[in-house]
Amino acid sequence: xxxxxxxxxxxxxxxxxxxxxxxxxxxDGFQHGGWHMQYGAGSGVAKLxxxxxxxxxxxxxxxxxAGYWPNAPDDVQEVADLMNTKPKHVASRTLTDPLEWxxxxxxxxxxxxxxxxxxxxxxxxxxxxxxxxxxxxxIQHGLVDEFxxxxxxxxxxxxxxxxxxxxxxxxxxxVDHEVTGPGTIIATYSPA
Amino acid sequence: MKLTTITxxxxxxxxxxxxxxxxxxxxxxxxxxxxxxxxxxxxxxxLNEVFQRxxxxxxxxxxxxxxAGYWGVMPDPxxxxxxxxxxxxxxxxxxTTLTDPQWADTTVLSGDVAAxxxxxxxxxxxxxxxxxxxxxxxxxxxxxxxxxxxxxTYPVVIGQGTRLFPATGPDxxxxxxxxxxxxxxxxxxxxxxxxxxxxxxxxxx
Numbered sequence: 554x555x556x557x558x559x560x561x562x563x564x565x566x567x568x569x570x571x572x573x574x575x576x577x578x579x580x581d582g583f584q585h586g587g588w589h590m591q592y593g594a595g596s597g598v599a600k601l602x603x604x605x606x607x608x609x610x611x612x613x614x615x616x617x618x619a620g621y622w623p624n625a626p627d628d629v630q631e632v633a634d635l636m637n638t639k640p641k642h643v644a645s646r647t648l649t650d651p652l653e654w655x656x657x658x659x660x661x662x663x664x665x666x667x668x669x670x671x672x673x674x675x676x677x678x679x680x681x682x683x684x685x686x687x688x689x690x691x692i693q694h695g696l697v698d699e700f701x702x703x704x705x706x707x708x709x710x711x712x713x714x715x716x717x718x719x720x721x722x723x724x725x726x727x728v729d730h731e732v733t734g735p736g737t738i739i740a741t742y743s744p745a
Numbered sequence: 746m747k748l749t750t751i752t753x754x755x756x757x758x759x760x761x762x763x764x765x766x767x768x769x770x771x772x773x774x775x776x777x778x779x780x781x782x783x784x785x786x787x788x789x790x791x792l793n794e795v796f797q798r799x800x801x802x803x804x805x806x807x808x809x810x811x812x813a814g815y816w817g818v819m820p821d822p823x824x825x826x827x828x829x830x831x832x833x834x835x836x837x838x839x840x841t842t843l844t845d846p847q848w849a850d851t852t853v854l855s856g857d858v859a860a861x862x863x864x865x866x867x868x869x870x871x872x873x874x875x876x877x878x879x880x881x882x883x884x885x886x887x888x889x890x891x892x893x894x895x896x897x898t899y900p901v902v903i904g905q906g907t908r909l910f911p912a913t914g915p916d917x918x919x920x921x922x923x924x925x926x927x928x929x930x931x932x933x934x935x936x937x938x939x940x941x942x943x944x945x946x947x948x949x950x
Contacts, residue, residue, distance in 0.1 A: 724900065740932060
């Protein structure tokens with residue numbers, strides 16, 4: 554069975570919003586977009602993307618990615634090719650097929666059923682990137698197999714988070730711990 | 746003295762009520778004691794070493810009262826690696842409401858706390874440690890008075906309760922001094938604040 558791997562850039566205070574650029578996601582007045590960029594070296598994300606069977610995305614992240622990857626600059630062409638060609642499965646109540654970004658489709662069933670069906674398919678694991686609303690929902694439905702958290706040495710002061718504030722106590726198991734050159738901690742957890 | 750903060754947090758950043766069910770029920774918090782089963786071996790040894798190297802302690806009022814009522818009344822404290830230093834070394838409490846501290850060797854900083862803390866930091870050498878004291882730590886961070894941040898991150902998501910870092914903070918770049926994982930899955934992280942972060946203008950990688 555394929556795994557659902559939630560792979561997130563996080564600031565130390567738990568913010569997941571707009572790691573990549575100032576204009577990436579300014580919702581709720583977020584002014585600190587782009588906080589991740591100086592810590593990118595050694596994050597291993599390109600390798601993970603290369604191995605992924607496909608992506609599971611929320612609507613907002615889908616729209617950000619769909620607006621960027623098809624026209625990405627030359628220096629990220631390798632990752633762009635992977636992002637553009639691999640299947641994107643989008644959880645959305647408002648978007649409908651056909652989607653503009655190549656090899657993208659809207660999940661056609663409720664989240665638990667749709668994700669269960671995807672997990673049964675052959676191929677590489679499903680990678681979730683960004684997609685904070687979707688991630689909270691996946692967690693609440695017990696659909697996450699692994700969290701790969703890349704925690705940058707920065708406090709950003711607020712922004713969207715990936716863990717629900719629903720009072721749910723969720724034990725985890727630390728599967729791996731790594732530190733990159735710039736001081737990012739890559740902590741991999743599975744639900745215990 | 747350098748000012749270091751030491752905080753136990755969950756993966757979702759919660760610091761409230763880690764030690765026991767009734768430690769801190771503010772806001773209807775029901776998950777008290779979440780760290781206790783995970784606080785074993787290397788994490789416990791590390792914390793003992795941290796307390797041993799403290800020269801003085803700085804508290805907010807709530808943590809001071811919790812600690813005074815537990816570590817401060819422990820019999821034979823000199824035989825306990827945490828109670829020993831806590832009882833033997835000077836304690837400072839930033840509070841405008843605490844008037845009659847019961848724990849020996851306590852000084853209340855009730856006036857200009859920034860000046861009081863700066864005065865302590867100006868003493869040569871040594872380490873002024875802040876345990877618990879979330880409100881105080883947020884204030885110290887806001888006023889750039891923290892020299893070193895130590896976190897112990899426990900492998901659990903709590904889903905409620907107060908977090909260490911503020912929801913609308915100052916943004917601060919950090920240097921990672923050290924990070925390691927214990928066999929029970931606790932990550933020990935030490936950081937030094939270094940000023941304002943840089944933000945990219947390009948779009949995502």
